[in-house]
Amino acid sequence: MIKKQTYTLEEAKRKLEHFCAYQERCHKEVSQKLQDMHMIPKAMDIIIVHLIEHNFLNEERFAKAFVRGKFNIKKWGKRRLILELRKKDIAKANINTAINEINDEIYYKTLDELAEKRLSTLNESNRLKKKKKLIDYLLYRGWESHLVYEKANALIK
Incomplete structure (x- = not known):
């Protein structure tokens, strides 16, 4: 039988401080980490409040x-x-x-660069299939559909 590691409240606080200091974390990730550490709900609440008060969690x-x-x-x-x-x-x-916070000018420039880079890698002779592949790629990446279709129509005539 594998013995579960147990943590005192202070040990868990220190461990979670390091967890949050290493990289920005969201509340959900911190809660999941505490659950993985088998902390009781009351202790989880105390630790999360501590992390927020000391600006580890924002x-x-x-x-x-x-x-x-x-x-x-x-x-x-x-x-x-x-x-x-x-x-x-x-x-x-x-x-x-x-x-x-995303600068609109940089946003559109990034879309242009991404579309052109992807287009240069597509080895499709059929114009419509090529356009569909480009559109699917950009939509998968989460770009707004009206921007994607405008860009595809501008690049593939």
């Missing part, structure tokens, strides 16, 4: 960092970013704040 800061990272590195569009933040139970106000 959902708005998490949302901004998440959006910045996924947009800059993975080139996700706003729809995908919003969807992923909703999955993490982030408040709508925090999602909107984070999304509004």
Whole structure:
């Protein structure tokens, strides 16, 4: 039989402080970590309050960092970013704040670069199939459909 590791309240607090200091976390990730540590609900509440009071846990800061990272590195569009933040139970106000931090000029430039880069890798002779592949790729990445169709129609005539 495997013996479960048990933690005192102070040990769990320290462990979660390190967990949150290493990388921005959302409330859902912290709750899951505490459940994995087999903490009782009352202890979980105490630890989460402690983390919020000492600024280890800040959902708005998490949302901004998440959006910045996924947009800059993975080139996700706003729809995908919003969807992923909703999955993490982030408040709508925090999602909107984070999304509004994306500069529109950079957003459209990123879409242009992404579409052109993808188009250069498509080895499809049929114009319609090529357009569909480009559109599917951009929609999967979470770009708004009206922007995707405009871009595809502009690039593939």
